[in-house]
Amino acid sequence: MSISIPLHIPARTIMTPGPVEVDPRVRHAMSHTILGQFDPAFTDLMNQTMGLLREVLQTKNHWAFPVDGTSRAGIEAMLCSLIEEDDKVLIPCFGRFGYLLKEIAERCGADVSTIECEWGKVFEPDTIMDELKKIKPKLIVMVHGDTSTGRMQPLKEIGQYCRQNDILLVVDAVATVGGTDVKTDDWFIDGLITGTQKCLSVPSGMAPLTYNNRIEKIILERKSIEQGLISDPSQVNKKKRIRSNYFDLSQLQDYWSPARLNHHTEATSMLYGLYEGLRLIVEEGLENRFKRHQLNEKALVAGIKAMGLSLFGDPQYKLPTVTCINIPEEVNGDQVRSQLLEEFGIEIASSFGPLSGKIWRIGTMGYSCQKRNILFTLSALEAILIQEGVRIYRGEALQAALSVYKKDQESESLKKNIT
Amino acid sequence: MSISIPLHIPARTIMTPGPVEVDPRVRHAMSHTILGQFDPAFTDLMNQTMGLLREVLQTKNHWAFPVDGTSRAGIEAMLCSLIEEDDKVLIPCFGRFGYLLKEIAERCGADVSTIECEWGKVFEPDTIMDELKKIKPKLIVMVHGDTSTGRMQPLKEIGQYCRQNDILLVVDAVATVGGTDVKTDDWFIDGLITGTQKCLSVPSGMAPLTYNNRIEKIILERKSIEQGLISDPSQVNKKKRIRSNYFDLSQLQDYWSPARLNHHTEATSMLYGLYEGLRLIVEEGLENRFKRHQLNEKALVAGIKAMGLSLFGDPQYKLPTVTCINIPEEVNGDQVRSQLLEEFGIEIASSFGPLSGKIWRIGTMGYSCQKRNILFTLSALEAILIQEGVRIYRGEALQAALSVYKKDQESESLKKNIT
Structure with missing residues (x-):
């Protein structure tokens, strides 16, 4: 009879297009x-x-x-x-x-x-x-x-x-x-x-x-x-x-x-x-839920761009729940992903077929789609890219993301004051 | 927006051929x-x-x-x-x-x-x-x-x-x-x-x-x-x-x-x-697990028979994990099952096609297959049958089941003393 290993589930921040945190x-x-x-x-x-x-x-x-x-x-x-x-x-x-x-x-x-x-x-x-x-x-x-x-x-x-x-x-x-x-x-x-x-x-x-x-x-x-x-x-x-x-x-x-x-x-x-x-x-409300998804997506995109990375695909038809990032030529995309997992316990995704090795995909879905996950992911990605020798703008990503959240808070409290 | 009801799962003793307790x-x-x-x-x-x-x-x-x-x-x-x-x-x-x-x-x-x-x-x-x-x-x-x-x-x-x-x-x-x-x-x-x-x-x-x-x-x-x-x-x-x-x-x-x-x-x-x-x-061991299933099946069968009920099907090829009982003619099988559920929170099963309404099926499977569940099920079935006016031998079922468990304990401790 084999000796079975007790179930041990390490803590993860899952920023893929699924399965996501619950x-x-x-x-x-x-x-x-x-x-x-x-x-x-x-x-x-x-x-x-x-x-x-x-x-x-x-x-x-x-x-x-x-x-x-x-x-x-x-x-x-x-x-x-x-x-x-x-x-x-x-x-x-x-x-x-x-x-x-x-x-x-x-x-x-x-x-x-x-x-x-x-x-x-x-x-x-x-x-x-x-x-x-x-x-x-x-x-x-x-x-x-x-x-x-x-x-x-x-x-x-x-x-x-x-x-x-x-x-x-x-x-x-x-x-x-x-x-x-x-x-x-x-x-x-x-x-x-x-x-x-x-x-x-x-x-x-x-x-x-x-x-x-x-x-x-x-x-x-x-x-x-x-x-x-x-x-x-x-x-x-x-x-x-x-x-x-x-x-x-x-x-x-x-x-x-x-x-x-x-x-x-x-x-x-x-x-x-x-x-x-x-x-x-239903408790959160569909409208509120969609807004939360939009806000976190916006913060993520702002951070990614502030770092100097570029997004893949036609921006007009971007899927709000997935953000595709062009992998900088000087780096191995899978190496970055495995470093993110090993060092930070963060998971992001690669893609398939013609896009395999060309883009990273970051999901902003459901319970995973929250401010702390966005900030943690941006900081981790920046650190790994620096470690891997990619030339990016240092320290800008979190500032850009935080500013998105701050603006949103301000406009929300403005709305509250009006009504 | 609808008001949703908080999840409430009532306690159940599940003695069907699945799904069973875990x-x-x-x-x-x-x-x-x-x-x-x-x-x-x-x-x-x-x-x-x-x-x-x-x-x-x-x-x-x-x-x-x-x-x-x-x-x-x-x-x-x-x-x-x-x-x-x-x-x-x-x-x-x-x-x-x-x-x-x-x-x-x-x-x-x-x-x-x-x-x-x-x-x-x-x-x-x-x-x-x-x-x-x-x-x-x-x-x-x-x-x-x-x-x-x-x-x-x-x-x-x-x-x-x-x-x-x-x-x-x-x-x-x-x-x-x-x-x-x-x-x-x-x-x-x-x-x-x-x-x-x-x-x-x-x-x-x-x-x-x-x-x-x-x-x-x-x-x-x-x-x-x-x-x-x-x-x-x-x-x-x-x-x-x-x-x-x-x-x-x-x-x-x-x-x-x-x-x-x-x-x-x-x-x-x-x-x-x-x-x-x-x-x-694997921890329990396949042999021990099969023995546990046999023992509880034996106690259940002894109890059912002691009550005066009869079993359905060729006994030589009985499935050890399911016991089929002929429903006494004077009673409605579904009525007994719903009383078991309502009064005792115990679930047993009916059957399909030509056997629909003819037999009850009691499962003895996995975590549901334990002494307390067998004893509780026998006592509840006896009570409901009496309530429904079925003529059975009163008080015999639990005695028969307990005696199966007692004999098993004795033979187990005998084995221990020998080895």
Whole structure:
């Protein structure tokens, strides 16, 4: 028998685009005792979680619940429940996560068309609408905020066009929900998926999603229940059945309804965590929360620039929850990251594909997105860059960041005095 | 904005076949702060978890890791990674969970054959081997312990036959691992899946699995990496690619290897919980743990019989971790269950399909499987049955159970004196 090592979790400041730090209240929630999945105390909690999700996802949709799996589990659940063999799907890619959508949709059997733009930019709505006219897909799937490039795609015009032309719009809002405005209903989004480990600031492992009647209609046509749960095997809908049992939204919505279909066993402690995380968001208020994210982003960006570093990508479409920094040529980006972790216990991220080794990515998400983390990260980055021999402006970063916070405080107290 | 209700989890004694109670050490582990997924402190923990899993799954397989999802997520990951369109698969069904395997395999595109036996019985190995000879499938998928009927299928002979005849044996051991002996390697099991929320006694949400080289070979032939992560798009293996991205074991094993392929974001807190749960098992020792499960099962069964109730199913193949009780005709089974929950905070289970309303199922799994829970459950069940007007032998159940514990103590102390 092996000797196992007691669990030891070193303290970290996590400034990546996820997973990020979670509020102690969420961690405490997760340490509660177990409830059975059909215990009324637990099904009440499920119902309350659906209500909180609707608020956070800014939707009146009835269906709003988590899939038990990480973010891409939610994406796959949505896509495989919608896509039938050879369905036409358009996927505009402006970073890695567009290609992930493509990959998932293809594996679901879709006939996928993509359009691409340079990493660091987003699409003009017209470009997408022209493509929609040409291809006439059943659905278009888009990333809202792509963390790989730190860009955010405006969606409302696209949503409006899709609604008018009977195309479904499915959005991967994993990196944005809870950190910046995502208006599911106002932007005409039919299906939307997010993840727990980013701006919701709950541990990784759940993918909340929502969808409207247009999507539900398709799902219901494909509904099929396992033979072991029914008395009449002819109810098995072999023809249009969704390709996955685990990701079958027609069964999942029955599990999340008063029918309480026995599907999987809901991840008890994760649901406690999600519930508490959503409560924290509703208590803070969406507007306040977005403002907090903006303020800390502003301070971080001011500090980075004051140091003499430059930002990657089109500033007009910057994702507010991720800041991409061009790695100075004279330094090894990964060496800097590992020094930050070893010396300061701070984690920042690298990127993927064409941007691998070219940029650092600093996340400002959820509980990680707070003044002390920004100041600590700037001071640590400055120290490591100096240590590595990079020529930067010394001592300027913290001054710039502090001045952002001071100005904000002043304008807030001014507002208070006026009202 | 809605007013959200603070999380309140009532105390429960959970005597269902899962989810079950978890050790306070596991709950505490889950309340730790977050680590980044590629933080060396976290990847160390991943590696140690693999080591512990190998011990608990009694295997020398290199691959032993959890899928982030509930038990059926692990089953689907195994099946969809193995099954290609029209592959022949044999599934012997002796309860609901055989039909679940059928359903998952069919959705993966398999040409599924089933054989069935009466619920409450298991198969003679010869029956299965005859069918294997006839059908010559690529794989046979079997439930080890089916909680719906409380039966356990012997596997070794079947495993031996499969190995000799180049058939793959995949086993759903969700209800047995950690509660009764499951010898992955000695029984010639090629792929095995379990779940966290039963005898491992960790919250629901992860599905540990293991597989050997025979399975890995198939998976590697189907390997394909997302376009956003590679520079050469011709590496995308469209032809044999696995139908799911999330459940693609070829990518998952790269994530769990030094390659650390960026696939999903591992469910941080769930992994803490799994690690601590596995440590508890290794500390207790598999043999001791199985003995504890047997003893408590024996006491429960003695108590149930002493009350005058009868057990469902073939006693020779009883699943040691689930006890099925015939519901007396004069009482409504669900009414008894809800009274147990309301008055005593005790949860027991009903069953599915043909057994719905016919039997109660009491789980003796993991941390829930302890003397005080057995005694409390027996006393509560007796009280509710009396209240509901069922004629039973009063006061006998606890005497019978206590006497089982007493005899065990005596024989244990006798053994001590001898050695």
